[in-house]
Amino acid sequence: MIRAAVSRAFGEPLSIEDVTLAAxxxxxxxxxxxASAICHSDIAYMDGLWGxxxxxxxxxxxxxxxxxxxxxxxxxxxxxxxxxxxxxxGDCRYCRRGQYVACDATFDLDQxxxxxxxxxxxxxxxxxxxxxxEQVVVHHSQLxxxxxxxxxxxxxxxxxxxxxxxxAVRNTAAVEAGSSVIVVGCGGVGVNVIQGARLAGAxxxxxxxxxxxxxxxxxxxxxxxxxxxxxxxxVVGIAEATEGHMADYVFVAVGARTxxxxxxxYVGTAGALVIVGMPATxxxxxxxxxxxxxxxxxxxxxxxxxxxxxxxxxxxxxxxxEGALELDRLITARYRxxxxxxxxxxxxxxxxxxxxxxxxDPSA
Numbered sequence: 500m501i502r503a504a505v506s507r508a509f510g511e512p513l514s515i516e517d518v519t520l521a522a523x524x525x526x527x528x529x530x531x532x533x534a535s536a537i538c539h540s541d542i543a544y545m546d547g548l549w550g551x552x553x554x555x556x557x558x559x560x561x562x563x564x565x566x567x568x569x570x571x572x573x574x575x576x577x578x579x580x581x582x583x584x585x586x587x588x589g590d591c592r593y594c595r596r597g598q599y600v601a602c603d604a605t606f607d608l609d610q611x612x613x614x615x616x617x618x619x620x621x622x623x624x625x626x627x628x629x630x631x632x633e634q635v636v637v638h639h640s641q642l643x644x645x646x647x648x649x650x651x652x653x654x655x656x657x658x659x660x661x662x663x664x665x666x667a668v669r670n671t672a673a674v675e676a677g678s679s680v681i682v683v684g685c686g687g688v689g690v691n692v693i694q695g696a697r698l699a700g701a702x703x704x705x706x707x708x709x710x711x712x713x714x715x716x717x718x719x720x721x722x723x724x725x726x727x728x729x730x731x732x733x734v735v736g737i738a739e740a741t742e743g744h745m746a747d748y749v750f751v752a753v754g755a756r757t758x759x760x761x762x763x764x765y766v767g768t769a770g771a772l773v774i775v776g777m778p779a780t781x782x783x784x785x786x787x788x789x790x791x792x793x794x795x796x797x798x799x800x801x802x803x804x805x806x807x808x809x810x811x812x813x814x815x816x817x818x819x820x821e822g823a824l825e826l827d828r829l830i831t832a833r834y835r836x837x838x839x840x841x842x843x844x845x846x847x848x849x850x851x852x853x854x855x856x857x858x859x860d861p862s863a
Contacts, residue, residue, distance in 0.1 A: 665698070
């Protein structure tokens, strides 16, 4: 029996309940969590924007200690790990190409949730992880061992927000040094796009957001310019920053239709529009295909930063250890599981980059 934050109605607060977590099956691992960060994807599911079956436990950006392994799993109990939603078989046509986020295999956990509530009712294994809980059972491909000296509350950010943002730059777009980069939306993912652009040697890096505090954070993490659409003509500002050429890469890190359509106007000749933020189901955008063709532009979708987690997570952990990647300042506040609704409210109100739920030390 473990404690979890259960979603029983879309748009309503989560309830803290005792639930039963099944033992790991073949190829699966049970992890005792130490931290689980709150991502806007969790909130989108909680609010019903992407559908889904209830009751459910959401949460997918986590870190903890391996507690138990199923048959055929080589990772040892006691290993500190980052937990992600990326589940890959290693053998389908996408995995063979290294496109692990596109894996189309079906896993046992896709068909049977390991969670049941006090009445015996099955609880949805939200986002393939269900990390708003003290423990999770996931496929072994969703785990990456991390150094023992890496704090696990910090490590949890590597499960989604950081690999998504930095990966969009590094993997999806393969931004070259000296490229001009625009980042629309400077929340938990957007600021990591900015960090990725800085690490890639992009210049200029223009942050666009309506929240002054987020622009300040973006500038402190590597943006060279900050533009607030409520105060500036963004097109003019980008033209000035890029000497009239507009951007080589425009990353949209929010899921708003208006932001996506406006961002298309920021892309220069031979530039790329990279969609990182995910709108609600059914939201459509209009983009001029004539301009796209005439100016040799591209549109790229970026799911989870096109990450290969066994490569990207250790790489990012190494950058953090070297002081080249900021993670500590991305955590706005830490909360206990009992206070998760307060933590979620702060994220929804735009007051947090990442709020993190912390659990008891698994080694205690």
